[in-house]
Structures are given as structure tokens and as C-alpha cells.
Amino acid sequence: METLITILIGVLVTVAVYLLLSRSLIRVILGSAILSHAVHLLLMTMGGLKKGGVPLIGEDNSTFTDALPQALILTAIVISFAVTAFLLVLAYRTYKETGQDNLDALRGFEDE
Amino acid sequence: MFLSIAIFIPFLIAIFIPFIYKRVPNRNIGWFVLVVPVLLFLFLASHIPTVAEGKTTIHTFRWIESAGIHFTTYLDGLSLIFGLLISGVGSLVILYSIYYLSEREALGRFYVYLLLFMGAMLGVVFSDNMMVLYVFWELTSISSFLLIAFWYHRKKSRYGAQKSMLITVTGGIGMLAGFVMLQSLTGTFSVRETIQVIDQYTGEGLFIAAMSLVLLGAFTKSAQFPFHIWLPDAMEAPTPVSAYLHSATMVKAGIYLVARFTPIFGGEKIWFYAICCVGIFTLFLGSFNAVRQTDLKALLAYSTISQLGLIMSLIGLGSAATAQGMSTQSAIFVQATFAALFHLVNHSTFKGALFMVVGILDHELGTRDVRRLGGLMAFMPVTFTIALIGSFSMAGLPPFNGFLSKEMFFEAMLSLRGLDLFSLGAWGAIFPVIAWVASIFTFVYSMIIVFQTFFGEHHPERIERPAHEAKPGMLIAPSVLATFIIGIFFFPNLIGDYLLRPAVKGLYPTLSNVESMIPAITVWHGFNTALWMTIGVIILGVVLYWRLHSWKGIYTAAPMRLNLDTMYNGLLLKTEEGASSITRFYMTGYLRDYVVYIFTFFILIVGGVFFTNGSFSIDLSNDAPIAANEYIIIFVMMGASIAIIFAKSRKTAIILNGVLGYAIAILFVVFRAPDLALTQIVVETVTTALFLLCFYFLPEWKMEKLPKPTKLVNGLIAVSAGVIVTVIALAAQGNKLFESVSVYFENAYDLAGGKNIVNTILGDFRAFDTMLEVVVLFIAGIGVFTLIKLKAGKEERDVEDQ
Amino acid sequence: MNNSIVLPMIIPLITGILLVFFRSHIRLQRIVSVVSIVCTVAISVYILQLIQQEGILRLDFGGWLPPYGILFVADSFSMLLVLTTSIITGILLLYAFASIGVTHEKMFFYPFVFFLITGVNGSFLTGDLFNLFVCFEVMLLASYVLITLGGRKVQLVESIKYISINVLSSWFFLVAIAYLYGTIGTLNMAHLSVRIAEVGQGPLLTVISLIFLIVFSLKAGLLLYFWLPGSYSAPPTVVAALFGALLTKVGVYALFRTFTLIFYHEPGITHKLIGVMAIVTMVFGSVGAIAYQDVRQIVAYNVVIAVGFILVGLAVSTEAGFQGSIYYLVHDMIIKALLYLIAGTMIYLTGKTRIDEMSGLIRNYPLLGWLFFITLLSLAGIPPLSGFIGKVYMGQGTIEAGAFLLLAVAFLSSIFVLYSLLRIFLNSFWGETIINEDDDVPLKKGMLVPCVLLGILTFALGIGVEGIAVYVQDAAETLMNPQIYIEAVLYER
């Protein structure tokens, strides 16, 4: 299971990086969203998969999966949500302001 | 104690000058300032007797104790002689400047700079701690920078200031490195302490490095070849400044440094060679170039360079005394040092006087171009007299002090012949030859100053103001110096005994019988080689001066164009251009390029190290089993993710991303993470909604039409990044070194009263993370609000506060 | 346990939240922010003093002992940085009062500044790796908002790059944390150190440490600095000054922490790499600094050079080197703030950004001009200003370690710093005055006072450096001996 998930992570990273390298702002943002998916899975995998029951005390199982990565992922999910939301709105504003979503046209400072 | 305070007096007064200047906004402010150097001079002079007896005083203020940097002042013969020069010439220059500068100039600023310089210079010569010395050293560079650019609206002033600053500060920083190296060898920053222990370390590689760096500092400051190029440009400063900083004091700081460090480095061959060769070459180059100058000030600048080279080479010669130890053989070297110090004093007198003369000419006639001057003797008799005295002294003619030191210089150079030291061999004979040739040129330019300016025909139309004698006030200072020139010739042993001998002794603290090696200075010492050389100089010099127009052509010959100045300018220009093109090459402003850099770095460094250092090991034995439905989910995810790349519309892509998110939620279910699954589902939905909300108004995405190579590069980077992340993850799984700390959390109910372990971690064990996570969310929320509500378009788009 | 060490982070946080409520009461906002920053400074001083008496302090949140809970650890190194951060923020706030404008003030400008400080101070203090990530995110989110605040076109465009790259670096951070957790199974930095020391830093761990290196280098602008010049040039002056003074320093701090506390076993790979990166950073930073005519770009590249310079100390990892780095860090925070303020003020006054378009400013604004001169001297490390002592120690550190190339590049870079800023000074402050008397924009007192304060600070730090020497020595000692830190975190109580 771990190996398969790890390979999945690899695929996700590949796709995400490919998207990050493109010119369109949307793709870049999508890429960053997929990157965060990948890393959440990675955190999960690193804690070990399916090594015990649901981390709820009181259910009838004696061993639990590693709860710490889950807590970390929760935090990470929220944070990446916040960042993605901000980035999205930024993209929207940028387009409204410049009429461009092509990053090649959005070079910003250059030789003035 | 008083000495330490004395150094700070100029700084203190400098602080008050702007306030005083507000009250007394005219030249009378100069009189206030004048008090400072005069008092300092008197104070220092009061130490002459004690120092002559061989006593030294030392006093320490603690400054940065932890770093061993103390404000230690050390008064011995060597520092005293410099201190007297600084305060003495300083007094005269300030006196002179009171009349020289017009009231329209920013006098307040001028005197602040000047006092700053004076204090810094005193600090340099009296500091025992190398770091403190460096502090003051850089302060002199800065005040020199400010003074050169006193008329900062002139382009040439700024150019000269920048040049001098760059060169001297570069040297200074090198010197700092040298000092630090010395410190790491000996463990102390104190010069005196270093002298005592340095013998143990002379073999180290650092020692040589430190030496060259210290020399770099000295050479840049003292305008030695090839760093002399800043000095002529520094002549853009007001003439009193040139007289003070760029001939009498600051440029001698390098000489002081070399003298001060002779006991430390003196025993080394490289030290000896470097100083002697550079000095003698600078002597020649300076004098040779001085002849071609038409601007009197530039002429004096080159002459200063050449004289500095002379002193430098003498000091270098003197350093051999340390190598020779205590033997009587070293007497000639000690005498060379004596000559060097003697010439140092003499040079300050005659060069100071000459600068002031040029200043007077400039001030009264509006020009200092030799080609426009002539026949001024009748109009300006006093000025002429002073110029005559100064120039003849510089040319080394009796009865002026220059003659004495020049003779001693020749003798010292001659003694190099056949000397069996540092395997010098026959090469030693070259030194006196060069010295002699250089002296001829010296003679020639000295004559130019006197004869082309004061003799010949007077052309009133070529000068801007009718010729007349300067005001008496302006003549006081140069007259005093002229008096010294003659006075020293007749009573040389007065300063010889009271100043120079103690100074030489201060220079060689390790040699015991220094004073006995130095004979008294005599005006007449018989017809020896040195005298014949002088006579030769005069004869040949007169001839050359006579035939000046016929051989001047060699200056315009081709190789002369390839000089260091053009190299300096070209270097700056080229560096700037090169920098610009390099930076623009990689700072493209494209996000893609930056991402490429990051991932390339990641792949090269992380991937490279990973595959080479043997951490690549995979252990799959610990894997959990996979069920059929899980295969489906995972393959759906892979398919969906790859499909995103090829998605034709952005909505499809967004939905596919949503599919990924939901699938991950299912995976979380599979991995027994209910909270995560819930959160993931909700967050994914909200994110997707936001995507749709925001992208509604963005244009539909087009299929990327990238050139093939770019695509290939992108693909390559993407795949390698993916592979590296995967393999490291696999390796990490096979390499579990410790049990996780999370076992502890399984007692959540007993510890924190929660049955949901994950939420207990979030709410209690690691509540701080959660708290901050909420803050992050909050910032994002408010941030989105501001981003949308605060638009630049609403206000006027001025450049206010870019 | 000592609850006071959370205060440097909590006070700004609560202030920030409270200020959200007073959105339209600008005067109140200003008063509250000044009061709160003064409190922060006072408490930081108190804690710094306390560390001298009681050693490293720690606070276990919720009473959960390390390595299970999250904790704050205050040693001299982090507290020095916290203190400097707070002081500089206070001064920059003064500048903001005069410059930022009512529209910004009503748009939560002050809260965001305080959130930024929350993140920065939190990053300096935390003893938990994942918490460091979270603190980074607080800081970054606030910086994202601040960089876009005002919504000018150039800000938006630059912020996209800034945010994307930081998202990427945060991602790397998480990846690295995941790997480290997978192998070592803990997140507490001291505990990580202990565990790694126990089994030795194997090849895999070295690889993981390199990912951390990438993360923090991106934040610090070490080698991976290309995002920096653009994005630090876009926002309003105060914000740029905050960024220039504080943000990169957090990355630098993190580099120091991780590579002295956790991954210090393989200096042949990691520290050498840092050294190489520092050299390249300084070289290209120097090249960049003289390549542009735009004041903001020149200033931004100076930030880059300084980062390279500071990391020389880590690369050599000697006590003198660490001391040099710490002195220089503190100095650089002050002087970069000043530099950015002056550059911003110049642009405000002239409306131009290129140095060849402005000239003769010193006639109308002499104090500003001389402040700039002092700044440039201080940056070049010329004594007796604050940059000097750091340079001396750095020299000692490199010489002790025999890293002469580092020494040469580090010292030469300060000449480039000097030259690049001298160009500004000669062209813009000196030279013929172009400005007519009519066009003369009055320089607000509120803008000048903070500059003067910072100028005084750089002087004071240069001359009175002995005053902080105790703390710096203590900090360097802790960096040299990770055991001190570990003892305080894991085995005390």
C-alpha cells in the first residue's frame, strides 16, 4: 500500500510541477493545489498506513493508526486552503487589473 | 589619558560647528576652529622632551572588551612626529583657509570635515590597537572623500571623490583582513604586544598573507603604484585640503603604517622587496609624469606621489635592520629610516608651502595652468620667494632642507650596492640608478614651477584677474613653512635629536642601540658619491629643462595612452555593463524560470546527493495490503491528475482537481482518518467553489503552445522531481529509525479527557498549532477582503510612497 | 515554565486582532499599536535579561512536556532577534503613521503588520519543527497581504510570483517534515537532535537536511533569491522595509537553528554547500547591486549580499563566525530598515526611481542625505558603525576555519556594497540640484524621525557594541554546543 501511494504521490508531484511550469496563472494555481494534495498524502504515508484502528478511543480496537500525522495534515489542509483562497482571489484581481492571465505578460519589474 | 581625550577634541568641536556656524555665518568661524590644532600642537610639543628621553606613555580606555578591542593610545617618538605634523600643518592650513575660502562657501561643512579628518588622523597615529587604528583609518578615507567632493556639484569632484574612496577603502578592508589574520595568529590586536610575540609565528602562511594585506592598505593610502591613480583626481579638493590631506598628512598614513609594522614584518624578504621596489618605481613614475603636467596642482600631485615613493623605499630599506638583528651592519638601514623620517618632515614643509603658493595663484589669478602664467615675479614678490624656496628644496638644492634629506637618500640607495642581503646581488645597483634618474625629473619639474610661473613673459590676457600680490593673511602660513625649510637646513640636528631619533627608536623597539647608529646630520660631508650625484642631477636637470620642448614628445607616444586611469574607468564601466547583462540574463521576471531554478537546484542537490551517497535503499516488507477498490481509487487519481494536464477547458481541470480531492478524502477513509476525510471533503468543496467563483471571469485557458524543447525541459524537470520525491519517500519508509512519539497520545482520554485522539492533539497537545492555524485563516479572510475592497483605482495613482 | 516568553508573540497577535475591531478609528489604532510594541520591546528586554540569569527558558504549551507538546524556547540568539524585530517594527510603525495613508490604515494595515510580527517572533521562539512551519505561514500570509495592499498593478504582478514561490517553499518544508517524521518519528527540534545524534546522521538524513536547506534558503534568499528583488520593490516603503529587515532573517535564523542543532554531523556536505551557496549569493548579489539604475533594485540586491555574508558564519561554524553572524544579523536588520526607508523617501520626494533621474537632493534634504551616507558606510562595515564588529568576527571565524575564499568574497562584497550605494549617493544626493524650488516636496517630519532613530541606532550599536556582547557570546556558545539547548529543553525540570 505504502509503495503504491508513494508512486501516486510521485505522479501527483510530476503533474503539479508540470503545471507550475506553464504560462497560465490558472494552471499554476492548480499545480499548487495538487502539490498540497501530494504532500498531505506523503505525511499520511510517512506515519504508516492502516497500521491500526481509527484513532477514536472507545471503539473496540486496541491499536490506533498514527494520530500525529493526521493532526499535522489537518493543520496543513487548513493552511493550504487559506493560501489557495488568497492566491485565487489574487489571480482574479490581477486579471481584473491587467486583463492578463498569462504569466509571460506579467513580468513586472524589468529593465525600465 | 589626556592624549586619548585630545584625539576626541576635534570630533567634539566638529559636532558643535554647525551650531556655531548658524551664529557666525562668515569666515570668522575659522578662528574658532584654528584654536583646536594650535592647542593640540602645543600640547603635543610639550611631550617632546619626555619622549626624547625615551619615555613612552600609554593609556587604555576599554571599548569592546569582548573582542579585545580597546581604545589604547600610545605615544612614542614615531607617533609624536606624525602628531606634530598633523596638528602643526593643520594649524597653518586652517589659518590659510580662513583667507582662501570665500564666505559664500559652506564653511561650516568644510571645517566639520577638516576637524573630522584631523581627529581621525591623530587617532591613526596614536592608536595602539589595530582595530581602533582601522576605525580611524577609514575615517580619514571618509573625510578625504567628503573634502574632495566639497564642491559636489562638479562632476570631476564627485569622480575624484569616488575614486579615492573606492581605492582607499578597498585597501582598508584588505588591511582589516590582514589585522584579523594577525590577531588570529597572536591573539591580540595590540601592535606592541604583537611585536613581542611575533617571532613565534613568522613561519606561518597566514603571516605572509597578513603582511601583503597590510601592505595593500598602506600602498593604497600612500598612493603607491599601481594605486596612485586616485591622488591626481583628488586635487579637485580645495587647495588647503590638498595641502593638508594629500601631501602632508593623510597620504603619509600609509608610510606611518609601514613604519609601525616594520618591527612585525620587517624581517621578511617579501616585505623588503615589495616596499623598496614599489617605492622606487613610484618615485620614478611620479616624477616622470609630473613633468608633463600643465596644471600646477596636478604637477604637485604627481610630485607628491613620487616623493611618497621615495620615503616608502627608504622605509623599506630600513626594514632590513630588523632582519639583521642587533649587529652594527644594520646601521645603514637604521640611517635609511632616519633619512625617511627626515624627508617626511621636509616634504611636509616644502610641499605644503608649494600647495599654498599654487592656491594663492589660483585664488588671485583664477587659473593655475602653467601655460597661461608667466612673469609674475614682479607682481607677486612674496609668493615668488616662497615658491622659489619650496621648489629648490624639493629639487634638493642647498641651502634648503630638501638637500639634506636628498643626500641621505642617495647615500642609502648607494649602500644597497654589493650588499649581501636577501640575495640582492647585482640588482642592488639598479636602485641608485633609478633614484638618480627620478631625481633629475624632480629637478626639472621643480624648475617648471618656479620659472614657467614667475619668469618669462607676462600675459595679462590669459589670466582672469589682473596679477597682484595676495593678502598678507594668506601669506602667513606659507611663509612660516618657508622659514622652516631654511631653518631646518641650518639647524637640522634640532629636529634630528628631539624628534627624529626618538622616532627611529620608536620604529625599532626591539633594537637596543639604535641611537648610537645615527650620526648627527651635517650640512657638509665632503665630496662623496652622493654629492657628485646631486651635482649630476643639477647639470642634467638644467639641460633637460632647457630642451624641454624637444623631448616632451615621448609623453604622447603610444604606450602612454594605455595608462592605469583608463584601465580604472574601463574596469568600472565594463563591470557595470557586464553586471547588467549577467543579471538581466538570469533575472528574467518570469515565474516559470524561477520555478525552473528552484527545481533544478532541488534535482541537482537533493537528487544528486541522494543517488551518490548511498541512501538509496528500498524496503517494501512493511507494506500494508491493498484491496481492489483501493486500486480503483488510486488509478482514478492517477488518471485524473494526468488528465488535468491535457484538459481542454479550465472547468474540466478544476473539476478533475476536485475529483482528486474527493478521492483523497476516500483514501483518508481507507486510512482510518475520519476527521481528515471530513475536513478534506469540506475544504475541497469550498476550494472548488472558490476556483469556479474566481475563474468565472478569467479567460478560458488555451492549450499551451510551447516550443518542443521547452516542453521537453518542463517534462524532464517534472518527472525527475516526481521521481526524487518518490524514491526518497520509499527510502524513508524503509528507514524508520525510531518509534513515533505519537504513542503517547493514545492515552488521550486519561491525559486530556478526549476520546478522539486527533482532535485532542489538535485541541490540546498541539493546540498552539491550531491556534496559529486559525490565525492564518483569519489573515487570509481579512486579506481577501482587503484585496478586493482596496483598489488602486479608487485613489489617484500618484507615486506617493511606491 | 515561564509564561512571559510567549508574550513577544501573543501581544502582537492580540493587538492585531483587536485592531480589526477599530477599523475606522485610526488614532486609536496608532496609539494601541505603539503601546503594544513598546510592551513587546520591554518584555523582550526582560526575557533577555532573565536568560542571562537562568539560562535558556522554555514554555511547554498546555503543560505537555517535550517532545509531546509544542514549546517555546528562548535562548539569547532568538531573543536578540525578537528584540531587534520589535524595536525595528516600532520605528517602522512611526514611519507608517506619516506615510501609509488613511485608505491603507482603514484597510487593516496595522493588524497585518502585527500578524507579520507574530509570525516572525513565533518563528524565532518555537522549539517545534512543525510549529515553525505554522509560524512561517502566519508570517507569510501576512506578508502576502501586505505586499498586495493597495492593489497597484505592479504589486499584484509581483505578488503572484512571490506567493507562488513561497507556496512552493512551504511545500518543500512540509515534504521535509514528512520525511523527517517518517524516519525519526518526532517533531521537537531538541528531540530530533538527540535521536539523530543517537543513530548518527546517515546518508538519508543528510538528503533530508538538504531539503530543509532548500526551504530555508528560499526564505532567506540564499542562492535562491531571484524572487526577492522584484517582490521587495513592489510594496509601499514601510512594507518593503519590514520585509527587507525581517523576513529574510527568519530564513537565516531557521538555517542557523537547523544546521547547528539538528544536522550538524555532516559539515562536509551541508556546511560546505552552504558556504558555496553563500559565495555564489554574494557574488551574484554584488553583480546585481551594480547592474541597475533603479534605487529599489540596488537596495534589494544589497539585502541579498547581506544574506550571503551572514551565512558565511554558519558555513565556517566557528564560535567567532557565529558571533559575527549574530552581530551582523542584528546590524543588518537595523540598517536594511533604514536603507529601505531612505530609498522609499527618495522616491516619494522625487517621484522617480532611477538614480540618474534624481540629483542634488542633499541641498534640500541635508539630513536625509547624511543619513544615507551613514547608512552606506554602516553597510560597508566601516567603523565605528554597527556593521563593523560583525565583519571583524566574521573575519576571525573564516580565518580560524581556514576558509580564505569565503573571507575574500565576504570582504570584497562589502566593497561592492559600498560602490553600489556610493553610486546612489553621488548621483542622487550630490550633483546639480534639478528640483526647482516650486517642485520641492516637503519632507514630512514623521518620515524623517524614524530614519534618524534608526541612524542613531546604528551608531549606538556600533559604539556601544559591548552592551550586547554578553548576549551575543551566550548565543554563539549555544549555537556551538547544541547540548546546552537540548539540556534545557529535554532534561530540565
Next chain:
Amino acid sequence: MIETLLTISLVLFATTIAIAVVRIILGPSMPDRVIALDIIGVNLIATIGIVSILLKTKAFLEAILILGILSFIGTIAFSKSIERGIIVERRKDR
């Protein structure tokens, strides 16, 4: 026996989801995709029910309602955006 049946159902649901994904990719119109998405959401609800039985836990039952809520809101949002081009209206009369 129970387990096999449940697993088979799970696979069947997974197939449904997979088919829905195909529909999303194929389109052709936006509403098609939205419907497919709705189906995915609804099917996920069912999947979770089964999984909870399989894993013998009640931990995931919350997800059922959440998914229901979300898929409802999502569908409404989509249909509004398709219909009116705007999701949240500022005023009534538009």
C-alpha cells in the same frame, strides 16, 4: 458472506464513480458534468456507509451528512452559475 457482498457493492459504487468521472471528462455540456459530479457526491455517501460497516466504525457517519450538504450546495451553485452566470446575487431584482 457479508463482507464479500459489501466489497462487491463497494466495487460497484466505485465503478459508478469511475463512470461518472468519464462523463465529467467527456462532457459534452457543463450540466452533464455537474450531474455527474452530483452523482459522485451521492455515491460517495453510499460508499462511506459501506466502508463504515466494513471498518466496523461509526467514525465516518458524519461524513454522510456533510457530503449530502455539500453536494446539494454544490449543485445549486453550479446550476445558478450556469443559469445566471452569477452565483450570489447582490440584490433581488436581477
Next chain:
Amino acid sequence: MSVEKIGELVGVAFIFAGAIASVISAFGLLRLPDIYTRSHAATKSSTLAVLLTLSGTFIYFLLGEQFVSVRVLLGIVFVFLTAPVAGHLIVRAAYRSKVKLADISVEDALYDVLHKEEDEKKDGAGRS
């Protein structure tokens, strides 16, 4: 066979039925020619499938473990309430945005209504 076992079996039977219904609806989704017909498959049979499954789950927990899962019950109610509305809305949206009917369609009763509105308001809701 105990009550629990029977209860479990009943539950699973419900679930299985739901699963089959779901696959059928999925086929409908795949094979039917246009959005309007597909929506039948999607909303009707799919809702049925889910309701069946959830009821199965509920029964399973109720009888198998004597656990009254309020959440599942709520979920059932919720899905029951919302699924039809959602289907209604999306098809209406599809129609208004002028998604083409399949070629085999016989009648478009609302054609005039839609296109009258269109004339009144030129810029209409034509984007998708």
C-alpha cells in the same frame, strides 16, 4: 441465526440492491443521449440507490449493533429532501443555457417561452 445476524443480512441486502441500482444509473449516465435524459438516470435512480444503501447501513447498525445512528437518519432525510431539488435545478439550468436536446427528441414545449425572454433581454444567460 440470531436477530443481529438477520439484521445484518437485511442491511447488506439493502446495500447490495442500492449498489446495483447505482450501477444501472451509471450506465444510464453513460449511454443516454442528452442531458435531459441523463438527468433521469442520475437523479432518480441514483437517489434511490443511495437511499437504499443508507437505509441498509442504518438497519445494519440498528439491528446488528443496537445503535441508533441519528446521523444516518438525518442523512437519509437530507438526501431525500435535497436530491430532487438539485436535479430540478440543474436541468432547468441546462435548459435555460440552451443545451441542445438530443436529436431523437420529439417536442420542446417551452421553446417559445425561453426565446421570448431572450428577445426581451439580449445579453441573457448565454454563457456557460
Next chain:
Amino acid sequence: MKINDVILQTVTKIVVFIILTFGVELFLSGHNNPGGGFIGGLVLSSAFVLLYLVYDIETVQKGIPFDFKKIAAIGVLLAVGSGTGSMLFGSEFLTHTFSEFTLPVFGATELGTVVLFEAGVALTVVGVVVTIILSISEDV
């Protein structure tokens, strides 16, 4: 184009209450069951979002006159404050206490300062999500 939303609005009225109850339940039970402040908050905010979707901003604003930014701020303040409170009692920052209570409807329940913390989280999430969505929607 007038669109008749009667069906939708009627259903929504019921559904919103289901969602709200569910949301509150989620964050209250978070310590022992899946859920917690964050999800609870999200679910709560989804109720609001649903309202905004079905009705329009003005109508909803009339019914629920909150400034959601301030709600978020109150939430954060609560979350931070629940930690700061413990400092006043002399224990470490963010120390939570809990004890069992018997409440009329829920039976034996633990109540602790954690609930306060979670409530803060939930409020923040509600405030932030609604703020974001409103800001964007209003801008369009």
C-alpha cells in the same frame, strides 16, 4: 430574467436548520467523535452560504445583520484568549481543564475550556469563509 425559486427556497428553510444543528453538534462533540471546531465551522458557514445562494445578499443581510469579519475576529480572540486565560491562573499558556457535567439533554458530558477554544475556531472559520465568499460575490 425573473426566475422562480419557490421550491428551492422552501426546501432551503428546512435544510438550513438541519445544517445548523448538525454544525453545532459537530463542534461540540469534536473531542470525542470526529468533528471539531474547524469542520463544525465549515458546516455552519455552508448554511450561510446556502442562504446567500438561494436568496441574495441584501435579504440575508437584513435577516442576519452580522459583520462576519468581526465574527472571525471574535473567534480568533476566543481561541487565543482561552489560552491566555490559563496564564492568569498560573499555569502554562494554553492549558486546558476539563471535568464531567451532567446536562439535561446530552447526558454525561465533559465540558472543558477546550470547548471554548473549539468555539473560537468554529467562529473564525464561519467568519472567514463567509467573508471570502461575500467579498468575491459583491465585487463581481
